[in-house]
Amino acid sequence: MLGKHLPVVLPFIFLITAVTAQWLPIASAPWLQVALEYLPVALLTLGWGLSRVYQQSKLSFLLLVFAGFVSLWQWLPELTLRAGAREIILVAVSVLVLIFLWIPERMAGLSRNWQCYSILFLVVLATHLLLTLPQFGHPLTIVLPHLQPVSLAMAPMAIITAVLLMAIVSFWKQLKLTQAVGVMLALHLMLCLVFEPSLYHFQVMALLVATLVIAGLMSHSHYLAFYDALTELKNRRSLYLAINNCPEGYHLAIIDIDYFKRFNDRYGHDVGDEVLRTIAMLIRNHGLGAQAFRLGGEEFVLLFPSIKPEACGKALSQLRRRIADYPFMIRSQGDNEPHREGLTISLGLAQQFTAQESIDEVLKRADNALYRAKSQGRNRLVMDADKGKFWVVLGQ
Numbered sequence: 001m002l003g004k005h006l007p008v009v010l011p012f013i014f015l016i017t018a019v020t021a022q023w024l025p026i027a028s029a030p031w032l033q034v035a036l037e038y039l040p041v042a043l044l045t046l047g048w049g050l051s052r053v054y055q056q057s058k059l060s061f062l063l064l065v066f067a068g069f070v071s072l073w074q075w076l077p078e079l080t081l082r083a084g085a086r087e088i089i090l091v092a093v094s095v096l097v098l099i100f101l102w103i104p105e106r107m108a109g110l111s112r113n114w115q116c117y118s119i120l121f122l123v124v125l126a127t128h129l130l131l132t133l134p135q136f137g138h139p140l141t142i143v144l145p146h147l148q149p150v151s152l153a154m155a156p157m158a159i160i161t162a163v164l165l166m167a168i169v170s171f172w173k174q175l176k177l178t179q180a181v182g183v184m185l186a187l188h189l190m191l192c193l194v195f196e197p198s199l200y201h202f203q204v205m206a207l208l209v210a211t212l213v214i215a216g217l218m219s220h221s222h223y224l225a226f227y228d229a230l231t232e233l234k235n236r237r238s239l240y241l242a243i244n245n246c247p248e249g250y251h252l253a254i255i256d257i258d259y260f261k262r263f264n265d266r267y268g269h270d271v272g273d274e275v276l277r278t279i280a281m282l283i284r285n286h287g288l289g290a291q292a293f294r295l296g297g298e299e300f301v302l303l304f305p306s307i308k309p310e311a312c313g314k315a316l317s318q319l320r321r322r323i324a325d326y327p328f329m330i331r332s333q334g335d336n337e338p339h340r341e342g343l344t345i346s347l348g349l350a351q352q353f354t355a356q357e358s359i360d361e362v363l364k365r366a367d368n369a370l371y372r373a374k375s376q377g378r379n380r381l382v383m384d385a386d387k388g389k390f391w392v393v394l395g396q
């Protein structure tokens with residue numbers, strides 16, 4: 001049980017120890033100074049843990065922004081800058097914040113937390129670039145009086161740590177950004193190698209490549225284990241994980257395509273597959289604030305973590321109508337023009353009434369509701385309103 005809380009407990013202990021040690025006799029110990037350099041990483045981990053484990057996205061958002069400021073605060077006072085490089089860093093950071101936070105459509109599909117990780121990462125990257133510019137004889141020279149050569153050595157290590165953190169995040173979120181940033185870093189390190197070949201740069205490069213390979217493998221095996229290959233929706237295993245992380249009182253709807261066997265028999269499995277993909281896309285893009293899964297065959301699930309039953313029923317009825325009105329264009333053999341075909345879905349909805357109720361019990365009740373929707377004529381939504389005692393038919 002403790003394992004679940006470790007991403008929050010460990011960085012929290014680290015932060016408390018590192019900060020309180022400032023007032024103890026060990027304050028000037030070199031290891032403590034090194035530990036303090038990792039404060040932003042600890043804050044990042046804490047923020048990530050809070051959002052993953054306790055769904056505290058607002059708090060973790062604040063923490064992540066704070067981590068960004070701590071990392072800036074750590075770097076800026078140490079720098080003796082020429083040519084206004086400090087201003088350049090600040091302007092660059094402001095522009096990045098603007099791009100990431102005020103033009104959200106540019107980051108379609110990425111969560112706000114992820115944007116913060118990206119910002120912090122780019123801050124570290126920008127700092128590192130400015131630190132290494134002198135290697136290329138650039139006029140923006142930054143002199144680090146007491147940090148050299150330790151900090152120069154630590155900057156790429158901080159980046160590797162950030163890449164590792166991002167790999168862990170993308171392990172859950174299935175994002176391609178890790179690879180993109182990794183390629184950028186690899187290019188940058190290659191430049192370092194070309195201009196200043198050294199064992200150190202070779203080692204950093206090797207570490208980075210190893211990290212990226214591991215991240216890629218993790219990402220791929222995660223995809224195989226948790227996603228459905230046909231529809232690219234999350235699969236049954238993901239559903240169980242998501243429900244385990246859900247607060248008490250979630251709603252769950254099972255969606256089943258009506259007379260799909262007939263459709264398959266008439267048009268063949270390939271066309272059936274295409275229709276499954278289209279319906280999965282309609283379910284995924286429902287905009288209902290729920291997570292979509294493929295349970296297997298022609299059955300899907302929508303999971304609503306927190307919603308009122310009436311709002312849930314209304315949203316699902318809209319989805320049912322949307323699919324019933326959707327023009328599936330099919331071209332049969334010998335047809336010149338595709339013709340329009342219609343399909344409907346039936347839905348069974350159930351709520352978890354008490355924390356003791358297991359996932360299988362809620363799924364069973366949703367399945368019973370679905371059975372009623374089918375037996376009452378299909379193309380409708382039936383809700384289990386009281387543990388199998390009352391059934392409410394919502395919309396046909």
Ligand SMILES: Nc1nc2c(ncn2[C@@H]2O[C@H](COP(=O)(O)OP(=O)(O)OP(=O)(O)O)[C@@H](O)[C@H]2O)c(=O)[nH]1
Nearest residue numbers: 256257258259260261262264269270272273297298
């Ligand atoms: N093309 C395709 N068909 C699938 C897939 N998985 C399951 N099916 C088909 O889905 C059909 C399900 O049929 P049934 O369970 O009899 O249900 P139905 O014909 O939809 O009828 P009702 O559910 O009672 O309305 C079967 O013909 C399966 O072969 C798949 O991945 N691709």
